[in-house]
Amino acid sequence: MSIAITKRNNVKIFGKGTQAIVFAHGYGCDQKMWRIITPAFEKDYRIILFDHVGSGNSDQSAYDFEKYSSLKGYAEDLNEILYSLDLQKVIFVGHSVSSMIGVLAAADRPELYEKLILIGPSPCYINDNEYFGGFSYKDIDELIATLESNYLGWSSFIAPVIIGNPELPEYSEELKNSFCAMNPDIAKHFAKVTFLGDNREDLSRVCTSTLIIQCHPDVIAPVRVGEFVHKKIPDSKYVLLNSAGHCPHLTAPDQVISSIRSYLTT
Amino acid sequence: MNTQPFLENAEDLYQNAPFGYMTVRADGLIVNVNATLLKWLGYEWEEILLQKSFQDLLDMGGKIYFETHMMPMLLMQGEISEINIELKGKASIKLPTLVNASRIHDQSALETYFRFSILDITQRKSYELELIKARQEAEQTIQRLKQINAELEQFASIASHDLQAPLRTISGLIGLSEKKGHFPVDSEVTKYFSLIKRNAQRMKLMIGDLLEYARIDSEELPFEEFSLNEACEIGLEMIDDQVKESNAVITIPELPMVIGNKLQLARLFQNLFGNSIKYRSESDPVIRVAFEEKNDEIRVFVKDNGMGFEEDLADQVFGFMKRLHSHDSIPGTGIGLSACKRILAIHGGTIGATSEPGKGSTFYFTLPR
Numbered sequence: 353m354s355i356a357i358t359k360r361n362n363v364k365i366f367g368k369g370t371q372a373i374v375f376a377h378g379y380g381c382d383q384k385m386w387r388i389i390t391p392a393f394e395k396d397y398r399i400i401l402f403d404h405v406g407s408g409n410s411d412q413s414a415y416d417f418e419k420y421s422s423l424k425g426y427a428e429d430l431n432e433i434l435y436s437l438d439l440q441k442v443i444f445v446g447h448s449v450s451s452m453i454g455v456l457a458a459a460d461r462p463e464l465y466e467k468l469i470l471i472g473p474s475p476c477y478i479n480d481n482e483y484f485g486g487f488s489y490k491d492i493d494e495l496i497a498t499l500e501s502n503y504l505g506w507s508s509f510i511a512p513v514i515i516g517n518p519e520l521p522e523y524s525e526e527l528k529n530s531f532c533a534m535n536p537d538i539a540k541h542f543a544k545v546t547f548l549g550d551n552r553e554d555l556s557r558v559c560t561s562t563l564i565i566q567c568h569p570d571v572i573a574p575v576r577v578g579e580f581v582h583k584k585i586p587d588s589k590y591v592l593l594n595s596a597g598h599c600p601h602l603t604a605p606d607q608v609i610s611s612i613r614s615y616l617t618t
Numbered sequence: 619m620n621t622q623p624f625l626e627n628a629e630d631l632y633q634n635a636p637f638g639y640m641t642v643r644a645d646g647l648i649v650n651v652n653a654t655l656l657k658w659l660g661y662e663w664e665e666i667l668l669q670k671s672f673q674d675l676l677d678m679g680g681k682i683y684f685e686t687h688m689m690p691m692l693l694m695q696g697e698i699s700e701i702n703i704e705l706k707g708k709a710s711i712k713l714p715t716l717v718n719a720s721r722i723h724d725q726s727a728l729e730t731y732f733r734f735s736i737l738d739i740t741q742r743k744s745y746e747l748e749l750i751k752a753r754q755e756a757e758q759t760i761q762r763l764k765q766i767n768a769e770l771e772q773f774a775s776i777a778s779h780d781l782q783a784p785l786r787t788i789s790g791l792i793g794l795s796e797k798k799g800h801f802p803v804d805s806e807v808t809k810y811f812s813l814i815k816r817n818a819q820r821m822k823l824m825i826g827d828l829l830e831y832a833r834i835d836s837e838e839l840p841f842e843e844f845s846l847n848e849a850c851e852i853g854l855e856m857i858d859d860q861v862k863e864s865n866a867v868i869t870i871p872e873l874p875m876v877i878g879n880k881l882q883l884a885r886l887f888q889n890l891f892g893n894s895i896k897y898r899s900e901s902d903p904v905i906r907v908a909f910e911e912k913n914d915e916i917r918v919f920v921k922d923n924g925m926g927f928e929e930d931l932a933d934q935v936f937g938f939m940k941r942l943h944s945h946d947s948i949p950g951t952g953i954g955l956s957a958c959k960r961i962l963a964i965h966g967g968t969i970g971a972t973s974e975p976g977k978g979s980t981f982y983f984t985l986p987r
Contacts, residue, residue, distance in 0.1 A: 379682070380687075495679040497679075498678070498704075571681050572681060572685050596644060597645075597685050602693075603690050603693045
């Protein structure tokens, strides 16, 4: 196992099984987001967690604006992690932007993946003729402007008073810190790459069997987008959760766990 | 006068409190909103109620934040506080707000609802923007200053190595030529070469002083508490030869403790004592150090019996490379006293001088207590 890659992506490995599940976090988050989900799989699987470069506790100095100017850079990292751990035929679980990172990685190296599980995937956030992504260019510009002018608002400014949850004491603390952990320049760049990207063409290149987990309503990745992904990935299944929002692994973890479980046992 | 407590009308308080109130379902749908918030956003009751969700009032950044942070936190811990988020009202109204929210604990309710209280922070936001702008400007200035400093350090290193090396060669070759008797006695060539030698010496002095000056700012500056006597003694050691050669008599009383950089203050005394000796009168130099303590400062005097100068020129002597004498009459670079001024600026002090030609000079400096 390469220490350099482990350090670069803050790779964490645990669990008792042999089959590996790799969890990849979404934009503005880090691997701690999987905390409620992973205990359900620890007994039967080997859990691999990591932070994308520029997020969480990854090696900030490894952030290369050129390399990460498209999701390909992140997909390469993902395959490098699997390669360095000598893993094949893994189950990949990606949230939001990481769904597309997983799609790109599996399209390039199908032998590394047995199954893909995509939570709230969107191959293209911007509306384009017939295609409905949910956002316009203006929305994305606004987002970048928000990150430019109000970065504090997303991080330190909101930080002072967040009271812990008695059931999940350290959890809210982590949630709060995930945005703070991101360097503003990287946050901006990652936002552009994430929300301006168009990976619609890559979906049909996926030959790995895939599950799409969709929430309703989800303003970031609307139902129509999830359906589009399902239509384009040949060997895919689609499950609509009875939950609103974009982070069901946080807000409806039981539904996410049971969806993953039943998909893995079929 | 009525001394009864004021009886609040709950509905009036809800509608017209100087606070925005809103009740939303777990998916964000707005199921109640107060008049104050409607007024701020420019909407009518019918346009919002059961028509819009909280997310509809957010721009894309806000939506992402709401979905990935606000709502998960609300669902998990039942409350959130002091979330800074901008709401979009009707006709491009933008309202910077601070949002607190908590779950409504009503066992009979089938669905989960949350109450949002919304504070208008337009003014606070504009101050914040000013602050961010000021910080950015300050950071840029620091960057620029760091760059300038780095360039200066590089310049100092060029001065020390690249300029001194050819100078050493020139001086060395002249010395060698003299030794080998290449210059006939009393010839014009000898005179020229003696001039070249003197100028090379002068340049060496200037480079040395410039380096010293450049070092004042580039050095790491540990501040400590010590007796000024220590700085005096180190300064004197640095010019031990000059003191002995000139038969100078230096009296130093017991000086107070100060907080500063010992080595820099030693250089300060070295310069002041050195000047008293260099600009001496016919008589042997007599230098007296004295001090007085005021409320918030210590004032130290270095008084000599040297040649003195017109007091009108007192300010000039601290100018960078400013001199009252030609190099030929008294060699010097005009850097020493400006270095003293710099050292005192770093210590939060000042320097000045009083003098009268033929009657000696008094240089004084202050240090904060």
